[in-house]
Amino acid sequence: MTAFTTRPELSGTFGMVSSTHWLAASAGMAVLERGGNAFDAAVAAGFVLQVVEPHQNGAGGDLPVIFARGDDKRPTVLCGQGVAPAGASVQRYRDLGLGLVPGSGLLAAAVPGAVPAWLTLLRDQGSMELAEVLAYAIGYARDGYPVTPAISQCIADIEPMFRQYWSTSAGVYLPGGEVPAAGSVFRNPMLAATYQRLADASGSTREARIDAALDAWRQGFVAEAVDDFARTAWRDSSGADHAGVITGADMAAWQPSYEEPVRYDFGGYTFCKTGAWGQGPVLLQQLALLRGQELEPGSVDFVHRVVEGAKLAFADREAWYGDGFDTPLDALLSSEYNAERRALIGEVASLELRPGSPRGRVPVLPVRPDLPIPVDASTGEPVASGAGRGEARGDTVHVDVVDRWGNMVAAMPSGGWLHSSPVIPALGFCLGTRMQMTWLQDGLASTLTPGLRPRTTLSPTLALRGGEPVLAFGSPGGDQQDQWQLLFVLNHVVAGMNLQEAIDAPTFHTSHFPESFYPRPAYPGRIVAEARLGAAVLDGLRRRGHEVVVSEDWSLGRMCAVGRDPERGLVRGAANPRGMQGYAVGR
Template sequence: MFTTRPTLQGTFGMVSSTHWLASQSAMAVLEDGGNAFDAAVAAGFVLHVVEPHLNGPAGEVPIVLAPAGGEVRVLCGQGGAPAGATVAHYRSLGLDLVPGTGPLAAAVPGAFDAWMLLLRDHGTKSLADVLAYAIGYAEDGHAPVERVGETVATVRELFEREWPSSAEVYLPGGRPPRPGELFRNPALAATWRRLLAEAEAEAEARVQAGASGGGEGGTGDDLRVAQIEAAREVWRGGFIAEALVRQAGRPTLDTSGTRHVGTLSADDLRGWSASYEDPVTYDWNGWTLCKAGPWSQGPALLQQLALLPKDPADLPAYGSAEYVHLLVEGCKLAMADREAWYGDAGAGAADDVPVRELLSAEYNAVRRRLIGEKASYELRAGAPGGREPRLSAHALAVASGEVGVADASRGPGAAMG
């Protein structure tokens, strides 16, 4: 039967991403002799350019990687909260919640360092090679998807009033980007060009001094690795770090309705780096599924599988109302546990999350009995190991409908701002 979405097959390589320019860039890297890790890094940076409403270099990234013939690993690109972001500090500002937007909502940026570690330890290309695609689309322009302009339109006044540097980029000619028109981000292109120039100069000095670095599974030559290490230092302690700290200290209106400064400091940036860890796994129907740890929401999918019957033959007919009902209600239970039990990234932070109990057969057998014939509208977190769920009054208010979901989430444009 003819279809416009045939099954894709090939013998060389394949790339999938949320934007065709990122996929195309990654495929170009493969065709130029790069490996899958080189291609992934190139695609990641292109997405920062073409999907700024969804992600950015100062965001976060969870990476699950499986080197050929090696073990599955997780690379944590989720920075923790700044040291100054304490409960006492927020309460001293008269806040019961962290605002959904603005500098007080910012974690330590983690995406850039994670991409650098992936390239350093598993890639083969230079930093200049993989950044070339993102720089090109930022400098020469690309046709933005409709959602970019739509998102910018929702925060236009905020950008004009509170985020003038964002307005300069995302309101060219005083209006949001339009589909079909070339949209450029010269400021980002200039940032990457300066970072490359400084990293290359520093790397040359390091190699001459015999001080190049390396890491887990390092495969590159000394100069390539030294350039990546130097770029990490520029991000954490150079002109980019200075700009991040300076922006965090600028009073900005957030969802609390008040202007606040952030808590991000130079010490926060220097004191954090991306790190490797084992994945959280669950075996189901002959497959072992791997997810990032409870600093992400990855284990929630594993919990949803744990809530299903062990024998797929016991599942309701695929696509039936009973089938959809089972999956949706199981998703609700897993997400309730996510709200109650998942925690921050960082050494020792995940030890308080009872992952083993949350995925155990005994726990999920009890949870499965909560799925009745009718949909539940309650936030029903469990008590793994007999522990009491930790749910904030705000989370309960959102679940009951007393607070809108939009009020509880990050505001639109958070990635771009």
């Protein structure tokens, strides 16, 4: 008998779009209906997400994409994670008296990569004009969209910062001097004008027009406005005013790149992730640790083993993952290494952070500085920070698309949130704060280094079966992304749940390891779990030594997923009911 779900798993033959906001999913589907492919639809949805979820992502943020073409089948990563500016050295930040890169403000801004990545994806893989796919985002920014309760609450939380320190943000997000109420219509005309200037870029061909828009972003009016704005000092989460180090030259010097994904076989599927410049491979490490074990989703033993495996995998992330670092991924995913690591999982919860020694190499962990670090809404604390305390507010968005030609896309845009840094008034958006994920400590895998990518938490997933792309999925949630995605995989692949059942099942995660977000706290031994996991399971976990923080029912995760069945010619879609705004659409 089919289990009850909050909504049906969608199925059809034409196409599916799943996203963290219904307006983005609908825009993507509208593009498919007009004859666009999955890439056109993903780009349209991605720009809409920048408008309608400004507390979760923005034009000044970043973006990894994993996709496969129906006529090619090979999974490919498009990296839209910008690098640290040329002036972003450890010594420069230490000279400012900082022990951590601030969590808000201009010092934390890497080169914004989301818009160049979306434009690159459209140019190389899409079929429609930029003006066509941007029309949806332009319309919502210019004419307005309904404010969700989450947006209204986020602006209310950060209102003191806007009024006292970030006047340019107040000018946009406090229309009429007030916090926009849930259900009211909100507009961002300057952002609409920025998009319109990109859409109006001229050229002799479709590709040339998109290239002209890329030039306008990287070397034209956008780069000029960023350079000019970043020279002014603004308050950040250090409690002081600082100008940025990013320049127009940094934006001109960087562009998105195509890469091979990292792969791991599990349960008849090949799961594909970004490289270790992001946390993506940590999902694969967790699967490798669970391989061959008896798993009964929802049981005490299941939760215990999943959590203890996550602690080991994320400890390796802390020691071994970083851009420009010799990350021993082959060793980390090898059966021999994981047999050794699996043997560390006992019957009681570990309270240690235990990275491994692949190939005999000695791990080095970051040391959080013992400094007074102010953390409250007025300092622009990222909304993802707090997940370790049972506050799963998220800081990211997601979109998955599959079309009738077999094209599949999984994209995880983030950064450039309205609480990241002050709005650039000439552009209508703010810069991101991805560099807060680097450390001001020499010799680490994730040490702040000019020209290298901060180790992002952004982690979309594509899965193959028999060489055919069949699943695209992901969940926002910072450090929790690859924990919540793991549960989806186990529910679907091991327990045989359909896509919607796998998303709806009770969720949990551990906050045992250091958060990637400022001020980088850790909560050793802690599990955060939805109450509907059940009192018996929660009590059983406590008896095994876990500190259990009970979160509200339907509070953890923002999973999206699409799938395809090549043998039967079907496509499927599902989306998360938590937060009451994620939707899948299709036919």
